Amino acid sequence: MRFNSQTSCDGVSEQLFTLGEIPGVLWTPEGAVGTRPLILMGHGGGQHKKAPGIVFRAHRFVVERGFAVVAVDVPGHGDRPTDEEYHRIATENQARVEAGEELAPLIAGFQALVARQTVPEWRAVLDAVQQLEHVGVGPVGYWGVSLGCGLGVPFVAAEPRVRAAVLGLGGALASAEAAGRITVPVEFLMQWDDERVPRAQGLALFDALGSAEKTLHANPGGHGEIPAFELDSTLRFFARHLI
């Protein structure tokens, strides 16, 4: 793990790092000492580790709860080189949609493929970040919607360090099987008028989650229109399970 820069803003320390080929960013309270809960955040499709929504949420997690937050670029996103195989599949899928195929199963298949790479990458990131003195081996949470849900479900299912997860804007096609192996508390976000994930698919993914404690929060609006008050709920959810 190599640190490339460190800056501070409004009480939040931001460290850019690379772990092997993975570019990442770690946010912690300025001057943080000792172990704290760590949230791994997965970004959406076409976004990256420092997408505005990721940065905004990370700052609130750090400032209001003293958490550490880590995010990395998914293959083919942000500061990572174009992945030729993924690029080829994405281009093919685009052509298939234009030829009249349904989008959801294509997205599902693609996310399952990428997850085979990101699950071990994210586990390695946890290993590395938890060795830092100002993070330590505390409880871990996962936050990710849309692509961050498609990749997050198999990650949360595979990683016993994750004790609570916020997931959503994803459907059962991609990850119902892995969802059934999740047993930690989950807050699941759905957009009632999601133009990308059919309502029945979202409900089926919530239904498939194996967790005894799982809460579905559904709100009106399209894929990108999660209301602001859900972030307050997310903060309380993680505080309830990680502190």
Add this chain to the structure above:
Amino acid sequence: MRFNSQTSCDGVSEQLFTLGEIPGVLWTPEGAVGTRPLILMGHGGGQHKKAPGIVFRAHRFVVERGFAVVAVDVPGHGDRPTDEEYHRIATENQARVEAGEELAPLIAGFQALVARQTVPEWRAVLDAVQQLEHVGVGPVGYWGVSLGCGLGVPFVAAEPRVRAAVLGLGGALASAEAAGRITVPVEFLMQWDDERVPRAQGLALFDALGSAEKTLHANPGGHGEIPAFELDSTLRFFARHLI
């Protein structure tokens, strides 16, 4: 409006009253002076104005937010005399269920019938309680699940003083039409394994709500098993919209 008793416990003043033939109870902060938000709570079927769940929620609304809370016995419940017509219909419905008819449409029809009486009753209760100096004409919220939802949906649709409502454990059969006329923010509670309200019926009622801001909170478990953390969410929801 006639007050029959006043007691205090843990900072909460409890006043029993009758308004015409309606027995009711009003909870306010001990020594309360001046106008405050008022929550009308509808109880469940077979329960009454002082059912343990109602009292527990009322105390938290009063102690943590300074709200006033009012609850009354629904016809045929609590301190009200047996209503012969309702009793006859309930007995007939029981026989029809035993003969193999579906329960949900029978409940829906019965609740619609009772609502024709309770909507004007509850409006009269609001009129009377808001004349009290320690309640006043502040913002009004409604809380009710199960029977309290079946009666609450037409009430919230009809009563412009209600600015926010927590509803749930109800289905579209009873009240989809009235739900479409509701425009205030709604937090809607569903139990994912509800043995009395089919899942599709609950989702359809949420869908039918006309509100631009509505949030579905669905949790695993049966009809009576809403998790405790939802009350925290309810408190924040009312605080957001009534304070």
